[in-house]
Amino acid sequence: MSRDYAVDPLRVGVLGAKGKMGAEVCNAVSRADDLSLVAGIDQGDRLEALTDAGAEVVVDFTHPDVVMGNLEFLVNCGIHAVVGTTGFTAERLATLRSQLDVSPGLGVLIAPNFAIGAVLTMKFSAIAAKYYESVEIIELHHPRKADAPSGTAMRTAQVIAAARAEAGLPASPDATSQEVDGARGALVDDVRVHAIRLSGLIAHEEVLFGADGETLTIRHDSMDRKSFMPGVLLAVRNVPSLPGLTVGLDSLLGL
Numbered sequence: 001m002s003r004d005y006a007v008d009p010l011r012v013g014v015l016g017a018k019g020k021m022g023a024e025v026c027n028a029v030s031r032a033d034d035l036s037l038v039a040g041i042d043q044g045d046r047l048e049a050l051t052d053a054g055a056e057v058v059v060d061f062t063h064p065d066v067v068m069g070n071l072e073f074l075v076n077c078g079i080h081a082v083v084g085t086t087g088f089t090a091e092r093l094a095t096l097r098s099q100l101d102v103s104p105g106l107g108v109l110i111a112p113n114f115a116i117g118a119v120l121t122m123k124f125s126a127i128a129a130k131y132y133e134s135v136e137i138i139e140l141h142h143p144r145k146a147d148a149p150s151g152t153a154m155r156t157a158q159v160i161a162a163a164r165a166e167a168g169l170p171a172s173p174d175a176t177s178q179e180v181d182g183a184r185g186a187l188v189d190d191v192r193v194h195a196i197r198l199s200g201l202i203a204h205e206e207v208l209f210g211a212d213g214e215t216l217t218i219r220h221d222s223m224d225r226k227s228f229m230p231g232v233l234l235a236v237r238n239v240p241s242l243p244g245l246t247v248g249l250d251s252l253l254g255l
Ligand SMILES: NC(=O)c1ccc[n+]([C@@H]2O[C@H](COP(=O)([O-])OP(=O)(O)OC[C@H]3O[C@@H](n4cnc5c(N)ncnc54)[C@H](O)[C@@H]3O)[C@@H](O)[C@H]2O)c1
Pocket: 015, 016, 017, 018, 019, 020, 021, 022, 041, 042, 043, 044, 061, 062, 063, 064, 066, 083, 084, 085, 086, 087, 111, 112, 113, 114, 115, 147, 151, 228
């Protein structure tokens, strides 16, 4: 018999509950009839508060330095996880996959960005990539952000680079021979990424493509952290039936 979440809501915990994203997630979960916020913990709190509260899914919006330890705890305790925290290198993903290999039925979903427009920006960029000889990414965020480039820009660069490689495109043309350090941004998989940190911003990304006589700009703006909540809730509701590691929201959005 399948569970009726209207009668017996899914028990959700939040890690990083006092942070900008964590607080927003606590509000969103509390407002959803089919979800129950059973624990919200932050730095210095015991992780065991999550198991004590019977959390079935935990959402992590903490810091790249601590997220792997949090996930190890959750996987060992058999708790599904939805992760928005950035910093997931290929090595980290491999570590997580091997931890999940020995935890059948357990799901972890990691998304560099839960906003629908950001997911679509990555998708559209992957489609456009093979048609343009030049591409650069500009990501723009609030000045309290810990990491640069953003997780979203890193992922965008990776999907663009993969599409360019598949199409046999060489590196974007660039005659720069004299440069003040950093003026041309960071190279992520052969794609230049420029990071802006500016008061007044939340989270924004611009992908610029260029070819002879034309450019294409794909831009997404999150003007409020509420923009991430539908994606987070979608992931929370689905992760118990997604065993193993899922990266990105694409499959849940039918992309
Ligand atoms: N995937 C997305 O859609 C998305 C959207 C926004 C932010 N992010 C990412 O989420 C992360 C958090 O962003 P933020 O703006 O909310 O940061 P924030 O600094 O406002 O919040 C982080 C919170 O985590 C807490 N924390 C730190 N270590 C902890 C630990 N060991 N256990 C429990 N809590 C701990 C901090 O005290 C803080 O309250 C960043 O990596 C950011 O890039 C992702």
